[in-house]
Amino acid sequence: MEFVGIIVAVSNLEEKAVSDSRQNINQCYRDVVVQTQEKYPKGLCATLKGDAARNFDLPEGTKVRVFFEPRAYRSKTSGKWFTSCHAWRIDERRKTEAA
Numbered sequence: 643m644e645f646v647g648i649i650v651a652v653s654n655l656e657e658k659a660v661s662d663s664r665q666n667i668n669q670c671y672r673d674v675v676v677q678t679q680e681k682y683p684k685g686l687c688a689t690l691k692g693d694a695a696r697n698f699d700l701p702e703g704t705k706v707r708v709f710f711e712p713r714a715y716r717s718k719t720s721g722k723w724f725t726s727c728h729a730w731r732i733d734e735r736r737k738t739e740a741a
Contacts, residue, residue, distance in 0.1 A: 709732070
């Protein structure tokens with residue numbers, strides 16, 4: 643899935659230790675909030691992970707295209723369902739590109 647909008651907020655890079663049955667891994671995350679440009683704008687918080695998070699350097703106010711996949715997961719403790727938005731790429735839109 644994808645959509646176009648303007649970056650309104652970017653979080654700092656966060657690193658978290660994650661362990662699985664085989665090894666301990668440090669993963670990094672960065673949240674990017676993008677708002678659509680419609681009559682009634684909508685905001686979406688997309689999470690970048692790994693190299694995409696490390697290499698992200700676009701400032702607030704930049705027009706971008708966000709490529710993402712929504713994910714649903716269930717909390718092990720409460721049993722409630724949650725939805726997250728995993729962005730696998732965020733590209734700057736050039737002024738010459740059509741909206």
